[in-house]
Amino acid sequence: MLLYLHIPYCDSKCHYCSFNSYVDRFDTRPAYMEALRCQLETELERFGAVTESIETVFIGGGTPSTVAPELYTPLFETFAPYLALEAEITSEANPNSATPLWLEGMHSLGVNRISFGVQSFDADKLRSLGRAHNPAQALRAVENAARTGFSQISLDLIYNCRGDDRTLLTRDIEQALALPITHLSAYELTLEAGTPFAEDPSVRLDDDSQARFVAKRIVEGGFGQYEISNFGTPCRHNLGYWRLENYMGVGAGAVGFLEDRRFYPPRSIDTYLADPLACSIESLSPAERKTERLFLGLRSRLGIAEELLTPSELERAALLTREGKLRQEADRFYNPDFFLADEIALYLLD
Ligand code: SF4
Structure with missing residues (x-):
């Protein structure tokens, strides 16, 4: 955490x-x-x-x-x-x-x-x-x-x-x-x-x-x-x-994340001072979390787990691997060129 x-x-x-x-x-x-x-x-x-x-x-x-x-x-x-x-x-x-x-x-x-x-x-x-x-x-x-x-x-x-x-x-x-x-x-x-x-x-x-x-x-x-x-x-x-680990977000304008929810304390100092425990909560759908994992994994050396992908997404990942645009190691795909991350993520997603 x-x-x-x-x-x-x-x-x-x-x-x-x-x-x-x-x-x-x-x-x-x-x-x-x-x-x-x-x-x-x-x-x-x-x-x-x-x-x-x-x-x-x-x-x-x-x-x-x-x-x-x-x-x-x-x-x-x-x-x-x-x-x-x-x-x-x-x-x-x-x-x-x-x-x-x-x-x-x-x-x-x-x-x-x-x-x-x-x-x-x-x-x-x-x-x-x-x-x-x-x-x-x-x-x-x-x-x-x-x-x-x-x-x-x-x-x-x-x-x-x-x-x-x-x-x-x-x-x-x-x-x-x-x-x-x-x-x-x-x-x-x-x-x-x-x-x-x-x-x-x-x-x-x-x-x-x-x-x-x-x-x-x-x-x-x-x-x-x-x-x-x-x-x-x-x-x-x-x-x-x-890696989408849980994080506490403490302070005016901070953001917290716990499993499938985001917590937003107030942005304004005065509103925050009046009630530091106030916060709005946003729920993230499994699809939203998957998209985040995909983008973040491809923009970094973390890569993405095979199990995250649907059969058709896996096929496209395999195609990119054959073309040298992704690298597969064990059950993960890695992106050798982070600057292409967004393009690759959009291509992969159903
Ligand atoms: S205004 Fe403050 S927070 Fe923003 S870039 Fe400058 S030093 Fe950083």
């Missing part, structure tokens, strides 16, 4: 971002962290944490490094008794707010994996994305994390932004790989409704070759690709999502 905790605060709003985060509600932090603890207690019960331990925790946002480690302490005390041995505990962080003090505080609480939202090491690109940090802060933050003792460090890069060319992307990738990191995510810029970027579509390049170029350079740099956008030592939490 997995646990996701959502921190809905950011220092500033990046121009492309539609995540649930606020730049003007820092006053609510103590009450919010207490509300998280309250919801967490209910979720531990709902998900049967007494009988199934928590394998991974992911603190995401928003920007978790906008909240002081002391405010996290009650949450850690609440879930600690249910943690598996060797649990992976990740926190996202931004380079400008992940100070050495913050990193030390989170490390002492038990966080053992840090994921930095870096996006680029190019000052102009960072400015045009509306990021709150500069390249020097990004370098320092990663080095500070390594010095603090985090053995697992990840960072995110973004591509297909106006101004991106192979020279800039190569520089970003080489700089990232020169740092003491174990994992790298590379995402394509998407235009999300309601963001400043959505009003000016020219900020996004429509260059299909960039994704393959970026992936190739990262792989050449020694980080294996285990999902379309992810490279290096796999994030166990993400692998759990893609």
